[in-house]
Amino acid sequence: MSNNITLDVGSRFLNYVKIDTQSDPNSNTNPSTEKQKDLSRILVQELLDIGISDAHLDEWGYVYATIPSNSDKKVPTICFCSHVDTSPDCSGANVKPIVHFNWQGNDIILPDDNAQIIKVEEHPDLKSQIGNDIITASGTTLLGADNKAGIAEIMAAAKFLMNNSEIKHGTIKILFTPDEEVGRGTEKVDLEKLGADFAYTMDGESLGTLEDETFSADAVTLTIHGVSTHPGFAIGKLENAMKIAGDILSALPKDTLSPETTEGMEGFIHPTQISGIQESVKLDFIIRDFTVKGLKEKENFLQNIVNQTLEFYPNSSIDFKIIEQYRNMKEVLVNYPHVVDFAMEAIEMTGIRPERRSIRGGTDGSRLSFMGLPCPNIFAGEHAFHSKLEWVSVQDMEKATQVIINLVQIWEKNA
Ligand SMILES: [Zn+2]
Numbered sequence: 001m002s003n004n005i006t007l008d009v010g011s012r013f014l015n016y017v018k019i020d021t022q023s024d025p026n027s028n029t030n031p032s033t034e035k036q037k038d039l040s041r042i043l044v045q046e047l048l049d050i051g052i053s054d055a056h057l058d059e060w061g062y063v064y065a066t067i068p069s070n071s072d073k074k075v076p077t078i079c080f081c082s083h084v085d086t087s088p089d090c091s092g093a094n095v096k097p098i099v100h101f102n103w104q105g106n107d108i109i110l111p112d113d114n115a116q117i118i119k120v121e122e123h124p125d126l127k128s129q130i131g132n133d134i135i136t137a138s139g140t141t142l143l144g145a146d147n148k149a150g151i152a153e154i155m156a157a158a159k160f161l162m163n164n165s166e167i168k169h170g171t172i173k174i175l176f177t178p179d180e181e182v183g184r185g186t187e188k189v190d191l192e193k194l195g196a197d198f199a200y201t202m203d204g205e206s207l208g209t210l211e212d213e214t215f216s217a218d219a220v221t222l223t224i225h226g227v228s229t230h231p232g233f234a235i236g237k238l239e240n241a242m243k244i245a246g247d248i249l250s251a252l253p254k255d256t257l258s259p260e261t262t263e264g265m266e267g268f269i270h271p272t273q274i275s276g277i278q279e280s281v282k283l284d285f286i287i288r289d290f291t292v293k294g295l296k297e298k299e300n301f302l303q304n305i306v307n308q309t310l311e312f313y314p315n316s317s318i319d320f321k322i323i324e325q326y327r328n329m330k331e332v333l334v335n336y337p338h339v340v341d342f343a344m345e346a347i348e349m350t351g352i353r354p355e356r357r358s359i360r361g362g363t364d365g366s367r368l369s370f371m372g373l374p375c376p377n378i379f380a381g382e383h384a385f386h387s388k389l390e391w392v393s394v395q396d397m398e399k400a401t402q403v404i405i406n407l408v409q410i411w412e413k414n415a
Contacts, residue, residue: 008160009155009397013394017144021038021039022093030060031085064175066173069169073412075171078171078407078411080174082203083147083177083180084176086148087385090142090388092142092144098136107119112139113140123384146385147180149392153202153397157405161408168409169411169412189368191373203365210344211356213328214362215290215326216294217287219285220284220299221319223319226243226316257301258270268289292327299322326370332374336374340356349410359377
């Protein structure tokens with residue numbers, strides 16, 4: 001069993017990463033780039049070829065497919081989800097994947113740019129990969145294991161389940177989304193059409209990990225309205241919006257509440273963009289915490305800085321606008337503990353020690369959870385994503401594939 005899966009997941013992955021699917025944060029279309037559909041169309045054809053007859057791509061770039069139930073029981077419908085796009089932070093064109101068979105623990109120098117070296121000391125997860133087959137890019141692009149590892153795993157598991165009908169499972173839904181990397185992966189998803197009760201993204205990092213907790217996230221936009229005058233006649237009148245912005249930024253604490261001074265479960269206030277002239281300035285922040293209460297505290301903290309700053313600028317004003325981005329999936333998942341418990345059991349069944357983690361970020365699963373589809377994140381084996389040093393091992397992808405196969409059986413057994 002395992003040999004077949006190994007062959008299939010590795011070769012699928014090598015095919016998928018060669019297709020450029022980079023998304024674009026500056027595009028307003030859905031999907032943000034048409035080329036994402038190049039991979040999605042191939043995935044639909046492959047799903048049809050393995051006998052999944054309802055597989056299709058919609059106009060927004062989403063792939064939906066159903067593996068029908070083969071159980072007499074009433075089993076909840078489970079969805080597995082991955083994203084086809086790769087990060088805009090690093091080129092994804094003409095990816096040349098390299099398999100380092102039976103890797104023996106040496107640093108990996110990427111041939112197309114010898115300055116790109118995957119050093120074991122900088123990638124501690126490599127230490128447990130000796131003897132495995134490591135896949136990297138060639139030095140000038142990312143690899144795209146984020147999230148084509150997950151896609152290959154779902155596809156390999158789907159094929160295995162379609163060919164092994166003695167393995168009992170309920171209805172299984174497959175969902176491949178565009179634009180996760182630009183934060184729009186769930187924008188046009190049709191959950192009614194999908195019809196799943198629970199879901200898992202296959203988009204996590206290290207072997208055996210499961211993420212059931214993400215940041216909660218808001219954005220804050222300050223629009224600072226100063227008082228503009230001719231500088232030659234400005235005495236007692238000019239209130240320069242750029243200086244107001246500077247005062248606000250310099251009032252932020254130096255030793256806490258920032259990405260560069262926090263870790264673990266601590267949140268932060270992080271300015272991301274500034275633009276403007278003396279009359280008005282727009283100042284964008286992201287606010288992160290693991291609880292909504294923590295988010296509100298940070299927003300109040302920023303509001304207080306704004307109020308105190310304005311005391312020195314009596315004729316200026318500042319619009320303080322909060323935009324909700326996403327919420328910690330744990331708030332939802334805590335109501336469905338078996339969703340996580342079954343996944344932990346499925347990981348354990350493959351002979352790996354499962355490890356529950358939180359992410360200092362968000363996932364499509366955070367948004368799906370709050371849209372009514374509880375959705376933790378299972379490891380896909382991807383490492384050093386969004387960089388030229390990205391890597392994944394065939395053996396980890398095989399384990400992730402087995403986790404999917406185990407998990408659908410656990411849901412059936414417990415129905
Ligand atoms: Zn991803």
